[in-house]
Amino acid sequence: MREFYQAEIEVFFNPKKANDFAKADSILDYRLRLQPIGEDSVKDVSCKDALESRLISSKLVAYYLALIQQFYEKAGIPREKIRLRELDEDERAFYAAEAWDLEVETSLGWIELVACNNRGEHDLGGHERLSGQEMTVLDDGERVLPNVFELSMGIDRSLYCILENSLHLVNNRIVLKLPPHLAPIQATVLPLLSKEPFTSEAMRIYRSLKQEFDVVYDVSGSIGRRYARYDEIGVPVDITIDHQTLEDKTVTVRFRDSTIQLRVGESDLMNFLRDHLKIG
Template structure:
């Protein structure tokens, strides 16, 4: 299914839609989740907690979205967090330089390249403004931080462009109060804000977006001293080598030096296991090692976890070895101590990061799960049952003869344990189709036989198979079928 099909589903079935859409001055890059989207997002986050946070005994925090200027001076964002832009000298329209070059010439230039490189390509390829065919001025840098004023004096502060900075500045307190021991994973889910030049394609590039970030603090001298590596050493990961995606085990990737050490390989391994359980087609995924000019300014080694969609390869997770960039920067700026004891050794920890885009991940899950069943004339969203915003629909065959009352009775028994949709109206086939589109894996139909023997029909979304079961067995069956893995 294509991007337009996902967009149509999202709008019609309440997954997501533009913010402030009733107003003509609504800004691009802001989207809101409807009921179905909230259900999917919350379950995706719970799966993330189960498969990554709890598995690795990480701790989770919830930091402030507005942070002081000093934080971003120390982190380098005020100096380096910028995109290259060009402005038309004729109509004054502004574009991202790397994107306008790709659109016009198919030439890919990393956004971190020097400004003169963009100017050179624009001149040599005669790139013009797509609106008025005017010439572009020189490429400049545009800082994407959202500045805010605090209090009546308007003291300078910023909306966070990533959720991880509060983890870094809070690290000394967290390590002490939680009796930390290296390696220590600290995680955070929340909103980040980036003043994107040209937000586009709904959830794929936003100005206000959800991140799930994990920062693992470690002793750089012990990156191959990891007992738990045995848990994933045979886990297969798709990794791009010389422009070719190869499937290899984590152990093979470390032995061949494609991944630098067991520490990094371990987290790439548990990440791929998580996304497979989330419903991503792993055959359409890859870990791509970034070249020097592609890496973020704070990264020593970087892998992007990318997934193929109908819009192209989409980065879902940035996997960055940040070394001691962050802790040393905050230590210098704040004059506080960030070293900790690792056994009998004083260490300034290094950091490995898994920075996940939740919105992009949800879009990809929707696209990979959406299919057209032409044989049965229906659209099906084949989400994993534990991620479906609706676990089960409860339907009365007709509203008369006491069936509506019996349906309500069954609904009341299960609604607090499962996400249930009650539906009395319309043809039963049409009601099944609506549930198929929103991803509900099961439907319960109450008919006249129910009144006689207290049984109902349980319909399966993907196969359309229908089985007769006792009402008394519903809870046990649904519990097994919708449980997290």
Template sequence: MKTNDELFKNVISHAKEYGFVFPSSEIYDGLSAVYDYGQLGAELKNNIKTYWWKAMVQLNENIVGIDSAIFMHPKIWKASGHVDGFNDPMIDNKDSKKRYRADQLIEDKITRYQKDGKTEKANKLQADLDNALNKDDLGSLKAIIEEHNIVCSISGTKNWTEVRQFNLMFSTQMGAMAEGSDEVYLRPETAQGIFVNFLNVQKTGRMKIPFGIAQIGKAFRNEVIARQFIMRMREFEQMEMQFFVRPGTELEWYNKWKETRLKWHLALKPDQSKYRYHDHVKLAHYANAAVDIEYDFPFGFKEVEGIHSRTDFDLSQHQQFSGKKLQYFDPEVNQNYIPYVIETSIGLDRMFLTTLCNAYEEEDLSTPEKADSRSVLHLHPALAPIKAAIFPLTKKDGLPEKAREIMDALKMDYNLIYEEKDAIGKRYRRQDAIGTPICITVDHQSLQDNTVTIRHRDSMEQERVAIADLERILEGIVGWKSLLKEIL
């Protein structure tokens, strides 16, 4: 039985071996906390984005999507509070010179207490951490670290500096000459691009409250402590939707979106026991309710998606700093007001990792006569990078030509792979490892009666079907419709 650490290492190794995720700039020894998505990773990532976009925009008549710029006017980040308040509490070990996030050091200690069965101690430490974070009490964070004998993982010592705040935004210069250029920021979130376009979308789309604006895009944070593979990166992608509502109705909509978003995750048929809600103990100053949807990764429960009731803070701030009115006239109540906002924000990279962790299995297929096993990704068929693999049983007798004929008929609608190398069993194993839902084998009987053998990934069962029925069968297994019906 593998430990969680061993399992996570195997997921990371599997992701690289099969072309899902590579360390960025690897031939130059890599770049810390930056990753590239390989040929299968790009497909899986695009499928996750498609699922989110279809569920959010296509299925909701009152939600539209935009794509705002990464560079925005620097005053936007002053208005949003990021210039003054987008900080993490950092602490250095004087012996190793290694820098840590103070709250994460304490969270790791809580996890160790829980694993050791010291539940009461873990709960007390969690309460102390929450209290210190609520008060922004950096001195208390250091006192907690010292009290619980938390040591540096490299030096093994407790020779700590004071805890201090570190701003996470990347800045750069915009302009032809360095001395005459303006300082701008790489956006640390995609939400502000939605807020500053609120009136543009509302007026051009003739949108009526309540309505939402969705966006998928890159964001950048100078994470000093980036860890756990693609869980926390410096360059990442977000899928966010800001839902604008009438003041006074925000908590009703907050509860609705809280349920809707968990339903989206569970429609993929994961182990439901690995998901939970975690209400925020410390609310942001602009929020009146906030919850995380957490997933039980091999390294513990961590946030995958957040749902926040942001009140009217964002639009009010941008109205104040820009000098432009960002109000909505509501004909139903015959008044102007600044809408309140419900935010749903999911990290695409975290969702990618959640999907891999959910899907990965090292399956023992041994019998009394023979030892056997396989590594398999039980991806939801709609998310699978390759929808079907097409195999001629042999490389002769007209079988490759027949297989290519089937491939040509289906590849306009589905991402397929053709393979004729190695024994059929080895080909099955390779497709299992990348999550391909079905394999289609063309044999000599196919030339006689236009039938093929379909082999299913999860059950490994096989059935004989007519070539003429393949399109219908594929649509039923890998099509978006069956998945989207789960969330209607």
């Protein structure tokens, strides 16, 4: 069952061109959180400086280390809780010419989420030796045995770390502060009272919004209980249809993290949500 909680990327590359990697140009100023072999603390260093000081072997490796660190930052893990720890010969796999573990600090300590291994020619070289079949490819007129850079992610561990870093107790209020772009439910539509004309107006808004957003309609319980329920499961925005809605076609928009409430016109609601949820 391992395939259900392990995700891997195998990047095949020409080792002679590992520093001729145009994709890396966009991340040269991005700062990695590196803990090299023998260091007790993390160095916050740009990809460019890490390459020039030879902390990282190539632009290709720098690019994928930056990509995986950015992934967890966008998932809501604070930068200061992330490190890329370089493994020494005793820790790394025998086939790895270079190895970094992306780790996240949690209440349980540092947890490894992604193993980043420069596997060199171990994979295709091994196939070639055992099968007797040539595994080289033609690159710019030259026969090359591709090397492999591998990123191996623990999905279950990653989900745990994202949830632990997102779950907060705020004034006795449980709040799952998922980044809006990660929230499975993006907004709720809540009639203040579970009777007409509140319910029909709320249903009309719900049907309009669900064409573009993942929204839910809920009339169960008091409005306070509904707010609390959706705070706990990470919904970024609550939209309440109240008495004023019936008078001037504005709704109450409540933000999960701050509990700030704003009045927004029904005609402006779609663009308001696009902006807040960073959609479009």
